[in-house]
Amino acid sequence: MSTLTVDLNERSYPIEIKAGLLTQAGFFMPYIKGPMAVIVTNETVAPLYLNDVIAACGNKQVETIIIPDGEQYKSLAQYERIMTRLLELNAARDTTLIALGGGVVGDLCGFVASTYQRGVPFIQVPTTLLSQVDSSVGGKTAVNHPLGKNMIGAFYQPVLVAIDVNTLQSLPxxxxxxxxxxxxxxxxxxxxxxxxxxxxxxxxxxxxxxxxxxxxxxxxxxxxxxxxxxxxxxxxxxxxxxxxxxxxxxxxxxxxxxxxxxxxxxxxxxxxxxxxxxxxxxxxxxxxxxxxxxxxxxxxxxxxxxxxxxxxxxxxxxxxxxxxxxxxxxxxxxxxxxxxxxxxxxxxxxxxxxxx
Known part of the structure; x- marks a missing residue:
């Protein structure tokens, strides 16, 4: 496994890069501090990798939120939908969100994490090349507005970026x-x-x-x-x-x-x-x-x-x-x-x- 660190003092976090990383049993457990993890993914990625990520969460309680696939869904409407579901689940401040997908999922989930109860931990699991090399790293989170892209968002760092290059095999x-x-x-x-x-x-x-x-x-x-x-x-x-x-x-x-x-x-x-x-x-x-x-x-x-x-x-x-x-x-x-x-x-x- 290749490991990098984004050095931001108390907000530092690792980037793990490996083929087959998502199939490692219990891989995410050390990064899920509370009893619950909520995976946010989309309709395209879920059938491919959701079960692997659930298994990698070990014995934690895992809930899932699946959104439609597409840039048009990086929106305030989907932000509100995810927030509503977290409230329905009684997600607490120690709930860890896991963004499983490309840049849309990562940006949207990260923005939710930055604002739900004023901030909960989240993990980036990018499954597209663009998100692996860019949007998952650095803590930029946002949603789009019809008048401008990424104009509503926050700087909020993940606790881990987990990159499995095998996910690129299924990428169009x-x-x-x-x-x-x-x-x-x-x-x-x-x-x-x-x-x-x-x-x-x-x-x-x-x-x-x-x-x-x-x-x-x-x-x-x-x-x-x-x-x-x-x-x-x-x-x-x-x-x-x-x-x-x-x-x-x-x-x-x-x-x-x-x-x-x-x-x-x-x-x-x-x-x-x-x-x-x-x-x-x-x-x-x-x-x-x-x-x-x-x-x-x-x-x-x-x-x-x-x-x-x-x-x-x-x-x-x-x-x-x-x-x-x-x-x-x-x-x-x-x-x-x-x-x-x-x-x-x-x-x-x-x-x-x-x-x-």
Whole structure:
């Protein structure tokens, strides 16, 4: 088993990465402090892994809450539904919630955990590549609103992130590709050698080679753990993890949550960020071409929707969490391996990139 620690003093927690982790009898027992655990999962994941996770809870009382599958269900309506069920179960402050699923389940369950009785422990069990390398680590929890993605939420750390790479065997190819967008992101913003490694391991990753997957997931989690340890609440450095997200969140909101997968929208957004970097003379065309080639290798989009022009993007961008004093701020790479948050992207540059 590969183990990492997210170092946040009294809120520190381990990330365990292993093939077959969910089939370890009693694995979760040390992390469930009270007599009850409540597993929150969705209709797609439950038939595949729910029984394994129940068994891994040992002799604890286990209840389950199953929600529909889809980004549109990361909503206040589902938040209220889960809260109601916890109250019906008389769940106490020592009840541990277990988020079994992708980013929607993890974000939603985490937000519930952060607010139920002002905070109960929760465990992240991510079953998609995107959630394994990104959303399960770092304590960002949220629900969506029709006017903006992840605008209602809290910073709230789990007590454990348990990653079983075998869950990727059941992941649809489109979902796996969407996760690769977040993997590629880490190379662009933080580690040029890792970006080169990804260029060399495309075939192994597409074949779901176990060692290749564990190595990549471990490196992504290590980068995120390092960034979060320095900036837990996104006051500075952590914002670089949002490369492509200002553009991508606008695509998701405008197109309707779920029509473009998060990773697909981020992939297109990262290319737009590289194009902005070219206009600032930070990247050259060869570097942007490398980014586009790697993104394309996983059949991810390198352009946004044809129907969206700058007038469709801007209302969503102005609600972005990085906006300061009314000024748009973007995460822009200065080279492959480093990125900054900047206000230097002008509306004319955006018009050139997005179209009028």
């Amino acid at each position: 190819s489109r979902e796996f590709a969407a996760g690769m967008a977040e993997v590629i992101k880490y190379g662009i913003i933080y580690d040029a050698d890792f970006f080169s490694h990804l260029e060399q391991t495309v075939s192994a990753l597409q074949a779901l080679d176990e060692k290749a997957l564990i190595d990549v997931i471990y490196r992504c989690c290590a980068i995120k753990a390092e960034v979060v340890a320095q900036d837990e609440r996104e006051g500075g450095l952590r914002a670089i993890l949002n490369l492509g997200h200002t553009f991508g969140h606008a695509i998701e909101a405008e197109q309707g949550y779920g029509n473009w997968l998060h990773g697909e929208a981020v992939a297109a957004g990262m290319v737009m960020a590289c194009q902005a970097a070219e206009k600032l003379d930070w990247l050259n065309t060869a570097q942007t071409a490398r980014v586009k080639q790697l993104i394309s290798a996983f059949s991810l989009p390198v352009n946004g929707p044809d129907s969206m022009t700058i007038d469709a993007y801007l209302p969503h961008m102005r609600r972005d969490k990085k906006v300061e004093a009314g000024q748009l701020r973007f995460v822009i790479p200065t080279t492959i391996g480093k990125a900054v948050v900047t206000q230097q992207v002008t509306e004319q540059m955006l018009t050139d990139i997005l179209g009028r």
